[in-house]
Amino acid sequence: MFLYWHINLRDLYYLSSWALLDQSGLSWSHCMLIEPRQRVLLLVSVLAMFCIITCTATFARHLWKLKAEVETTFKSRHELTRQFVALQRDRVLVMHNLLVGRYEVGVEPGSRPLTLKQHPELGVWELQQHNAIAGSLTGMGELPLPLQVEREIHAALALDAQITPALELAEEVAWLYYQSRHNFIYIAPKISPAEFHFTPELYNSGYWLEGGEQTNPSRRLVLKGPYKDMAGKGWVITFARPVYSGDEFLGMVALDLSVNTLEHLTNVGTATGESMLISENDRLIARQSGFAPGVLLHPPLSTSLTEWDKGKDGDLWLSSWVIDDELWLVHRLTRAQLWRAAARDSVGVWFVVVLITILAIMSLRLQRTLAEVTRLTRVDPLTQAFNRRGFFESAEVAMAVAKRQQLSLAVLMMDIDHFKKINDTYGHAVGDAVLKQLGANLLNACRPSDVFCRWGGEEFIMLIALDKVENARDVAERMRSAAQRTRITTDNSPITLSGGLVILGSEEPLEEAINRADALLYESKQEGRNRITYG
Known part of the structure; x- marks a missing residue:
């Protein structure tokens, strides 16, 4: 336990002098009668005591300051790591929802038939639609x-x-895949069957054994690793979520993340000691000094970001979970590091100034990085419109402002006409280009007060603030006209939008208005497309 003093030099002098005089039985008047030599001895004693107390107080203050600086950087690393890991979990959740949604819809009419090629030398078959898909799909079993x-x-x-967008924008993602219990795997990016293909041994993978229906009744996301990637992408960890359709277990969607990226996150900022990521079984996942396989740590764990705990060896630890009871960020500060750093910091004020400057620069970098991570969690990377999370957060603010300023609100749901045909005819790359171009055109047509979102797939939604309710149609038609500036890149043909527009009731929940707008969008589709139906 350290003591912290805030000492006034004059008070210290008086206190020290009073202590000496009390021991000698002298008063202040007696002090004036002391011989010059005795006065010097007294002054030396006071100064010595003053130096001892001042040095001790300064050293203790630097100890406190050092720990406070470590706490600040640890908080920043924790928040950045938590946001980054949450982004990966969201990606897995989106994959889960996409697969379940498409599975429950079934095979849509007009879908391209599956073309499968046998590889007798490998004992597997392969899906041959290479140009139309982002990854590779292999499996075992009799055909058809x-x-x-x-x-x-x-x-x-x-x-x-x-x-597709994850591989384009996230270099830290090594693999994204779906492993079915029906003996096949779909994995991206593409890889030849000779390098990797489905085998029954995949069912012995840690994520499958821990996340399957027998061992994971709560259907939670599981985190496994680190382990060395079989395709040569270094050390990775796996985020995996089981996929169910009702009570039917289908398989698992998963994302493999490079450990190198997590190492970079533990190196953000400047702090004495070392930050590390550990799993629920105390296995080391990432550290500042580089990953070492098979290392087990047993730090004292806490849920408070600034609560220091002492280990069995006397080292000080900070800790906080990144994923509840599964992934922890910890920071170790050894006693030698603590005392050496505090002594060094006490050498001169100039060093403190340099340290503060470095921390300020790193804090700015952290703020920028955190801002970018926050933006990625709220914005669709392809169209730059809000995603659903960003939409509802911004809509809450917009609704509060509208209520305060007595404005009306409208909900406009839009959908690209014949988008599936575009994908089937020109390929997903062209479809993505259309979405990207359309997003830019619609964003340019939005007013600053409008909240614009990519709702999912080719659907978009817009929350419109209005001085007059009758202006809602003009805004909706302006968006429909803006959409027609979008061109299919291969033949320059325009695309069109259908939409549904409703006025949000004064006490109506936003979700109900969205459902009404979606129903009107369906009517627009039924009545010939390229139109807005008003409710």
Whole structure:
């Protein structure tokens, strides 16, 4: 336990002098009669005591300051790591929802038939639609496949809506895949069957054994690793979530994340000691000084970011969970590091100034990085419009402002006409280009007060603040006209939008208004498309 003093030099002098005089039985008047030599001895004693107390107080203050600085950087690393890991978990959740949604819809009419090629030398078959999909799909079993398995494969291919932007924008993602219990795997990016293909041994993988229906009744996301990637991408950890359709267990969607990226996160900022990521079984996942396989740590764990705990060896630890009871960020500060750093910091004020400057620069970098991570969690990376999370957060603010300023609100739901045909005819790359171009055109047409969101797939939604309710149609038609500036890149043909527009009732929940707008959008589709139906 350290003591912290805030000492006034004059008070210290008086206190020290009073202590000496009390021991000698002298008063202040007696002090004036002391011989010059005695006065010097008294002054030396006072100064010595003053130096001892001042040095001790300064050293203790630097100890406190050092720990406070470590806490600040640890908080920043924890928040950045938590946001980053949450982004990966969201990606897995989106993959899960895409697959389940497509599986429950079934094989849509007009879907491209599956073309499967046998590889007798490997004992597997391979899906041959290379140019139309983002990854590689291999499996085992007799052909033709049962209809249920074909339906599941079509659902797996729907993952491309998440896989394609993730691979384009996230270098830290090594693999995204879906492993079915029906003996096949869809994995991206593409890899030849000779390098990797489905084998029954995949069912012995840690994520499958821990996340399957027998061992994971709560259907939670599981985190496994680190382990060395079989395709040569270094050390990775796996985020995996089981996929169910009702009570039917289908398989698992998963994302493999490079450990190198987590190491970079533990190196953000400047702090004495070392930050590390550990799993629930105390296995080391990432550290500042580089990953070492098989290392087990047993730090004292806490849920408070600034609560220091002492280990069995006397080292000081900070800790906080990144994923509840599964992934922890910890920081170790050894006694030698603590005392050496505090002594060094006490050498001169100039060093403190340099340290503060460095921390300020790193704090700015942290703020920028955190701002970017926050933006990625709220913005659709392809269209730059809000995602659903960003939409509801911004909509809450917009609704509060509208209520205060007595404005009306309208909800406009929009959908690209014949978008599936665009994907089937020109390919997903062209479809993504259309979405990107359309997002830019619609954003340019928005007013500052409008909240614009990519709702999912080719659907978009907009929350409109209005001085007059009758202006809602003009805004909706302006958005429809702006959409027609979007062109299919291969033949320059325009695309069109259909939409549904409703006025949000004064006490109506936003979700109900969205459902009404969606129903009107369906009417627009039924009545010929390229129109807005008003409710």
